[in-house]
Amino acid sequence: MCDFDPDSQIRILRLCPGDAASPLPATFEALTIKPFNSSESFAFEAISYAWERQPPIIDLLVDQKPVRISKIVHQILKNLRYTLRARRLWIDGVCVDQANKIEKQSQVALMTHVYRNAVSVIIWLNVAGLEDAAEGFQTAIAWLDSGFDRDSLLSLNKGVRSNLFEPSFHRKTLISWFRERHPGLKCKSPFHELTRVEWFTVSG
Incomplete structure (x- = not known):
């Protein structure tokens, strides 16, 4: 994962374009969120979803290295990826090192800044089984x-x-x-x- 300061920065996932059948290559970009300066930063979207107690079992290739993610995160990324251009997303299951307790604590403290400064917040609901x-x-x-x-x-x-x-x-x-x-x-x-x-x- 890219070097960054977990007390002031977040990782943004730059998801490469592709169709539904292609792999999900991506890269990390560090973004200073505290303080956030829109003129010196880039736009990103934040994703809110339920983990559904799913373990990380799928490898996502980020900067040519595998990052283990859950099925629900994989589904979200597959559905939100653009066909012709890259998309910058923040999703905690990928952008926060879940194995690093110290980093997780620092990143939780930045959640307000993440959602406040995202250009949009995508709420992902798993509505499987609900009729219409x-x-x-x-x-x-x-x-x-x-x-x-x-x-x-x-x-x-x-x-x-x-x-x-x-x-x-x-x-x-x-x-x-x-x-x-x-x-x-x-x-x-x-x-x-x-x-x-x-x-x-x-x-x-």
Whole structure:
């Protein structure tokens, strides 16, 4: 891995272009993040994802040397790689030496700077097994646009508060409230299904 100061710099993965069937060659570039000077730095994107307790079992070739990564990280990089041009990404499973405890502590202290100064943050959700996840997000946006609040939920309960904190109660009343106001929106995977994805519980 490239030489850098873990207290002030991060590694950025410069992912070489390619198609879905080609290998994933990449290089590391050191970026001073604290302090961050946009005029003297380069743009990068940060990735937030759930580790899903996967061990590193796949070798990624970085600067012509193997770096061991997990299946989920490999999948993310394969899907985010551009076909015709390189892409600069920060993802902790690659850019932080997971075997170096001292480095990991220093890099954790820089996380706020990483996400604050990235040109965009990509949230990667593993939605395998969810039917039509895109419609779930559409539902979530419609819920937000509808101005749903706690009082609306209570009014649907018709004064019976015994089940107020039961997940099944919230699930049923949220769906009925939403469908009452959006009868034309047929959603096979409401937002509450998406919140079961591990990222919403523990993100990395």
